[in-house]
Every structure is written in C-alpha cells, then in structure tokens.
Amino acid sequence: xxxxxxxxxxxxxxxxxxxxxxxxxxxxxxxxxxxxxxxxxxxxxxxxxxxxxxxxxxxxxxxxxxxxxxxxxxxxxxxxxxxxxxxxxxxxxxxxxxxxxxxxxxxxxxxxxxxxxxxxxxxxxxxxxxxxxxxxxxxxxxxxxxxxxxxxxxxxxxxxxxxxxxxxxxxxxxxxxxxxxxxxxxxxxxxxxxxxxxxxxxxxxxxxxxxxxxxxxxxxxxxxxxxxxxxxxxxxxxxxxxxxxxxxxxxxxxxxxxxxxxxxxxxxxxxxxxxxxxxxxxxxxxxxxxxxxxxxxxxxxxxxxxxxxxxxxxxxxxxxxxxxxxxxxxxxxxxxxxxxxxxxxxxxxxxxxxxxxxxxxxxxxxxxxxxxxxxxxxxxxxxxxxxxxxxxxxxxxxxxxxxxxxxxxxxxxxxxxxxxxxxxxxxxxxxxxxxxxxxxxxxxxxxxxxxxxxxxxxxxxxxxxxxxxxxxxx
RNA sequence: GGCCCCUUGGUCAAGCGGUUAAGACUCCAGAUUUUCAUUCUGGCAACAUGGGUUCGAUUCCCGUAGGGGUCACCA
Numbered sequence: 413x414x415x416x417x418x419x420x421x422x423x424x425x426x427x428x429x430x431x432x433x434x435x436x437x438x439x440x441x442x443x444x445x446x447x448x449x450x451x452x453x454x455x456x457x458x459x460x461x462x463x464x465x466x467x468x469x470x471x472x473x474x475x476x477x478x479x480x481x482x483x484x485x486x487x488x489x490x491x492x493x494x495x496x497x498x499x500x501x502x503x504x505x506x507x508x509x510x511x512x513x514x515x516x517x518x519x520x521x522x523x524x525x526x527x528x529x530x531x532x533x534x535x536x537x538x539x540x541x542x543x544x545x546x547x548x549x550x551x552x553x554x555x556x557x558x559x560x561x562x563x564x565x566x567x568x569x570x571x572x573x574x575x576x577x578x579x580x581x582x583x584x585x586x587x588x589x590x591x592x593x594x595x596x597x598x599x600x601x602x603x604x605x606x607x608x609x610x611x612x613x614x615x616x617x618x619x620x621x622x623x624x625x626x627x628x629x630x631x632x633x634x635x636x637x638x639x640x641x642x643x644x645x646x647x648x649x650x651x652x653x654x655x656x657x658x659x660x661x662x663x664x665x666x667x668x669x670x671x672x673x674x675x676x677x678x679x680x681x682x683x684x685x686x687x688x689x690x691x692x693x694x695x696x697x698x699x700x701x702x703x704x705x706x707x708x709x710x711x712x713x714x715x716x717x718x719x720x721x722x723x724x725x726x727x728x729x730x731x732x733x734x735x736x737x738x739x740x741x742x743x744x745x746x747x748x749x750x751x752x753x754x755x756x757x758x759x760x761x762x763x764x765x766x767x768x769x770x771x772x773x774x775x776x777x778x779x780x781x782x783x784x785x786x787x788x789x790x791x792x793x794x795x796x797x798x799x800x801x802x803x804x805x806x807x808x809x810x811x812x813x814x815x816x817x818x819x820x821x822x823x824x825x826x827x828x829x830x831x832x833x834x835x836x837x838x839x840x841x842x843x844x845x846x847x848x849x850x851x852x853x854x855x856x857x858x859x860x861x862x863x864x865x866x867x868x869x870x871x872x873x874x875x876x877x878x879x880x881x882x883x884x885x886x
Numbered sequence: 887g888g889c890c891c892c893u894u895g896g897u898c899a900a901g902c903g904g905u906u907a908a909g910a911c912u913c914c915a916g917a918u919u920u921u922c923a924u925u926c927u928g929g930c931a932a933c934a935u936g937g938g939u940u941c942g943a944u945u946c947c948c949g950u951a952g953g954g955g956u957c958a959c960c961a
Binding site: 421457461579582594599765766849856 | 888889890892893898900910911912921922923924925954957959961
C-alpha cells in the first residue's frame with residue numbers, strides 16, 4: 413500500500429477554532445499512525461476575509477500542540493496560475509463553462525422559491541457569444557457542469573456509502589470573478605497535485621463531496637479516500653445543542669490557553685471527543701501514544717458535545733502531574749502580579765497546586781489573600797469541632813501571645829505551637845485550627861489549613877489579621 | 887422546505903445477536919486530612935419510539951420522532 417498522505421487545510425481566520433484543531437489532530441493521526449506524511453495548506457482564496465497575522469496563529473498552534481507538518485506549507489494564493497490552468501482544461505473537455513450572469517440576477521434566482529439557486533443559464537452559450545463577451549471584458553465566473561440525471565456516490569471510511577441525486581447538485585463556481593478559485597475547486601486540484609490520499613475533514617462536507625468526486629472524475633484522476641469527522645457541538649444554557657460557537661464559551665485554542673489550560677490537556681481531551689481507543693480504557697495520552705494507538709476504526713459517527721467540565725478535570729490532572737518547578741514557573745508570575753510583597757508566593761502556589769483546574773482560576777481562589785473579606789462571626793461556629801464564636805474568641809486571645817513570640821514562622825513550627833497549646837489547655841486540636849484559620853482566612857473555605865495560611869501571610873499580616881479578628885469578636 | 891447524516895445515563899463513551907449493558911466527567915454519601923482540595927471506598931443514572939427478521943435483539947432491516955449538517959462569487 414502506498415504511503416498515506418493527509419493534510420490540514422485551514423483558512424487564516426485569525427484564530428484556531430477548537431473543532432478545527434481537532435480536525436488537524438485527527439488528520440495528523442490518520443497519517444502518522446501509519447507512518448505517512450502530513451502536509452499543511454493555507455486556504456486563503458477569500459480576498460475579502462483576509463486577516464493579518466492569521467497564518468502565524470495557525471503555525472503557532474500546530475507548534476505548541478505538537479502537530480508537525482512535513483515540508484513547507486502550501487499557500488493557495490501563490491498558486492493561482494495552477495488553478496486557472498486546470499479550470500481551462502475542464503472548459504476544454506466540456507466539464508465547465510463560462511458564466512456571465514450578474515450578481516443581481518443570481519440574487520433574484522435565490523429569492524425565487526421555485527428555482528432556489530443557479531439555473532444553468534449560461535450552460536449552453538454559443539461559442540461566438542462567449543468570445544464576444546470575453547472580448548468586451550465582461551466579468552465572468554467559471555462553473556462546473558453537473559450531470560442532470562443519475563446519482564453520485566462514494567464510500568466514506570466512517571460513514572459508509574453516501575449517495576446523492578445529481579439533481580441536487582448545482583453548477584458550482586470554480587473560479588470567481590476576481591480570478592480567485594473557490595474552495596470547491598482548488599482544494600480538489602491541490603489534493604490531487606499534492607498526492608493527498610486521505611481527505612480528513614469535518615462532516616459539513618459530507619453532502620458536497622459528490623461534487624468533488626465528479627471533479628476527480630472529470631479530470632480522470634483517482635478519487636481519494638474520504639474520512640469525514642463528526643462535528644463538535646456546544647450546549648447553551650437552555651440545553652440546546654448546535655455547532656460549537658462563541659456563545660458556548662471559549663472556542664478557540666488561543667482562548668483556552670489564555671484561560672490557563674495546558675496545550676497537552678486540550679489535545680488529550682479533544683482527541684477523545686469522537687475517537688476512542690480499541691481494547692483499552694486508557695484516558696491519558698501523550699502525542700506519541702496517540703500516534704501509536706490511533707486507528708480510524710475508533711472514530712465515531714455521532715457529534716460530540718464539548719464539555720468544559722471534563723476539560724477542566726483533564727487540565728487539573730495535568731497540572732497536578734506537572735513537575736514542581738515547571739508548575740511554579742507558571743503560577744508564580746500570576747501571584748506576583750496579584751499579591752503584596754510580604755506574601756509567601758512559593759508557598760501559596762504550592763497550596764494551589766492540587767486545587768486549581770486551570771490557571772485562570774487563581775485570582776478568585778486567592779481573593780481572600782489580596783483583600784480582607786468582610787468577617788462574619790457565624791463562620792466560627794463549627795459542629796464537628798464544637799466551636800462557637802465565644803470559644804474561638806478565647807482560643808484566639810490565648811494563642812495570640814504564643815504566636816507573637818514565635819521565632820520561626822514555618823508551617824511545622826506554627827503547627828507545633830498550636831498543637832502544644834491545644835494539649836496543654838485541654839482543647840481539641842481541630843477547634844484551635846478552626847478558630848485560627850477563620851481568623852486568618854476570613855472565609856469558610858480556604859485553600860490550606862490554619863498554619864499553612866499563616867506561613868503564606870507571614871508573621872506581620874498574620875498577627876494583624878488575628879488582632880483584627882479578635883476585635884471583631886467582642 | 888428538499889437532500890444527507892446521526893440517536894446507549896446530564897456529558898464523553900465501550901459494546902459490533904445471547905453481558906448483572908464497561909469505563910470516565912459531573913453529582914451524592916462515607917473514610918482519611920488542622921478547613922478546602924488531594925487520596926481512597928461506595929452510590930444515583932442509559933440502549934428515543936413503533937413494527938419486523940430471529941429461538942433470542944441495545945446490536946440487523948423498515949417506518950416515526952428528535953437532533954444535526956447542507957443547499958454562497960465562505961471555506
């Protein structure tokens with residue numbers, strides 16, 4: 413069997429939609445799982461939607477996700493002559509024709525319910541009229557001539573046989589009036605010229621693929637293998653499901669990275685949205701593992717809803733597995749920006765390590781550190797530790813001088829001091845810890861216990877918060 | 887609306903004629919922990935529906951319903 417060649421052919425829109433990234437991933441894996449080639453082609457034939465710097469976004473995304481393309485990327489806007497040449501071939505063979513219809517006429521056709529699309533008006537223009545129009549410089553497009561009768565079918569690797577009535581097919585435009593080709597035409601030419609054996613793309617192309625098959629046939633080329641992928645969906649707050657879009661949340665790779673999701677976690681998660689490994693329940697995959705485990709048979713037919721909760725879970729697992737220094741490197745800058753100098757950021761970051769699911773969560777998690785939340789004395793009441801505001805007040809006042817005289821402000825020492833106090837005063841350790849933690853943290857739930865928080869705050873701020881808390885308990 | 891595709895718990899999903907219908911996320915309960923988190927137990931929850939085919943259908947076929955996609959000088 414000849415080597416597999418797949419491609420990823422995004423248009424430069426300025427951001428990488430997560431569904432698009434998944435398509436790239438699968439396309440890459442279809443090839444690499446078989447030791448094939450994977451090429452990148454930039455489809456920038458829409459002149460009105462050009463976005464500056466958009467190609468870099470694509471390149472960067474592929475780089476950080478570890479999706480490596482072979483050779484240099486192809487740029488369609490640099491290949492215009494090629495498309496014209498091949499369009500001409502189709503005109504010569506009678507499979508395409510010039511169309512001089514005005515946009516206005518096409519518009520009125522569209523609005524006419526009985527017709528609902530192009531009517532083949534220029535299909536059989538006499539040669540001399542075409543020549544005349546051309547000589548006059550009349551704007552024109554080139555259209556593909558579709559068969560009037562019969563059906564066209566192909567075998568999709570994941571969906572099986574797909575058959576369409578040719579009467580459903582319109583004479584689609586291959587070359588636009590501005591001389592640029594349409595996707596419908598140039599991707600076929602490119603895929604052929606670039607030796608693409610497997611076309612891997614989203615299932616929105618499932619029903620237009622017969623048109624492309626017809627193009628291959630018209631050229632006398634062998635059709636590629638088609639691998640259509642189930643769509644990625646989003647769910648809105650009303651439970652309605654549709655193609656994953658902005659209103660569902662962050663939908664570009666860039667958005668997710670900005671929120672503090674790790675590329676490896678994102679890739680791992682989306683790899684499993686529409687694909688499942690055979691003979692294993694494994695959920696965590698490195699790119700290398702994906703390359704060896706991936707098989708087309710594991711692809712699903714039904715659309716998958718993108719679940720932010722599960723992504724969060726994946727990400728938190730990846731964060732937990734991060735080596736400490738690497739983790740600190742990511743967390744510290746965030747803390748540096750938010751926290752006062754006296755805060756022990758390294759310690760705080762350490763506490764956060766098992767508690768955040770993405771780095772964007774840090775600011776709200778540490779709000780009680782950057783500000784002093786309003787105190788509610790109800791917080792001192794805890795059933796399990798049998799504490800009340802009164803008991804806590806007693807504990808805090810007794811513990812304050814002990815802490816003030818503490819020389820070492822490390823977690824271990826502080827813990828020993830409080831434990832010592834609890835034992836010698838016949839108090840439950842949990843009660844003492846509860847009182848101190850509430851006094852310091854000023855909220856019910858805090859990342860870390862009493863002494864850990866004190867270490868984070870340092871002696872000065874800790875004592876101040878303690879005194880403040882006592883004064884509020886009168 | 888025409889055409890095409892899809893349909894296992896709330897979500898991702900395994901299953902490919904005979905199973906107590908896996909597993910993961912979420913949620914709940916319990917244990918551990920100086921709170922929370924982590925960790926560890928356990929639990930709730932599914933084959934859209936009606937007909938066939940078959941000794942037997944979640945698995946195969948048809949209809950219905952629901953969802954999605956597509957009908958551009960966008961890709």
